[in-house]
Amino acid sequence: MKINFKKKITVKMLLSLISLDVLETLVHFCFKKSVLPEGDFYVSNLSDLAVFLKSAFFTPYLWLGFLSVLIIFIMWSTVLSKIDLSVAVPVCSFSYLLVPIVSIVFLGERVTMLRWVGIFFILAGVIFVSFSSQEKELSQP
Amino acid sequence: MKDGMAFILFLIAVSSSFDTISQVILKSAINELKFSPSLNLVKIFGFIFRLIAIPRIWISFCVSFLSLCVWLFVLSKTDLNLAFSLDSVHYIFIAFASRMVLKEKVGLKRWVGTFLIVVGIILVTLS
Numbered sequence: 001m002k003i004n005f006k007k008k009i010t011v012k013m014l015l016s017l018i019s020l021d022v023l024e025t026l027v028h029f030c031f032k033k034s035v036l037p038e039g040d041f042y043v044s045n046l047s048d049l050a051v052f053l054k055s056a057f058f059t060p061y062l063w064l065g066f067l068s069v070l071i072i073f074i075m076w077s078t079v080l081s082k083i084d085l086s087v088a089v090p091v092c093s094f095s096y097l098l099v100p101i102v103s104i105v106f107l108g109e110r111v112t113m114l115r116w117v118g119i120f121f122i123l124a125g126v127i128f129v130s131f132s133s134q135e136k137e138l139s140q141p
Numbered sequence: 142m143k144d145g146m147a148f149i150l151f152l153i154a155v156s157s158s159f160d161t162i163s164q165v166i167l168k169s170a171i172n173e174l175k176f177s178p179s180l181n182l183v184k185i186f187g188f189i190f191r192l193i194a195i196p197r198i199w200i201s202f203c204v205s206f207l208s209l210c211v212w213l214f215v216l217s218k219t220d221l222n223l224a225f226s227l228d229s230v231h232y233i234f235i236a237f238a239s240r241m242v243l244k245e246k247v248g249l250k251r252w253v254g255t256f257l258i259v260v261g262i263i264l265v266t267l268s
Binding site for chain 2: 028029031032034035036038039041043049052053056062096099100102103104107109110111112113114115117118119120121122123124125126127128129130131
């Protein structure tokens, strides 16, 4: 297997990756929005769950979320054919920072200092995991 | 740790496990097809058709749908930023699943990364 590392990041590529970050954040924001009125919903059996899901599926937010998932899937496949995974994933994992920011600004949630520290650990971990994609490819015949 | 946090953690773990199962099935099915990356639309559609003809892909889709249902329920009960951070637990599950089921090699860097994620998750949970 010929290994060809594509590492050079062009401006166009960077913009695609940033839009992927934004879209990823949008997906989770939409999903959260779709179930926001159901915060006090108490599910004790399966039919409750059906009612719960039904009302979520009838919000436009959930479908906007699905649409974003589809766009992400198409964009991500295109991006990955042009650039190495170990480069793409770190740039794309900034949604780990974007999601809390969006939660604070648009959902009025609160993020404590300790949580930010935790988020940075997770971010560092994700970046490490993605760098190891080279390790794996190199070790395979 | 707040009341009900254990339950939320459990549900996030369930959702992530479903997610991991679906990814592992998807990956094993894709491995079987031996597809080389291409931008040719005809090839891509051909690939997708061959993929959905594999029965276990549908199990993967179903599991993935279950994961979404649990995920929506989690989101209704908790803050988005908490749930999203904790969802990174699937990196850990996937590391173990690819090691055990798909027999992939998991290198040192990946274990370090996985460990950092574990630390991050513990900190987020305690916050």
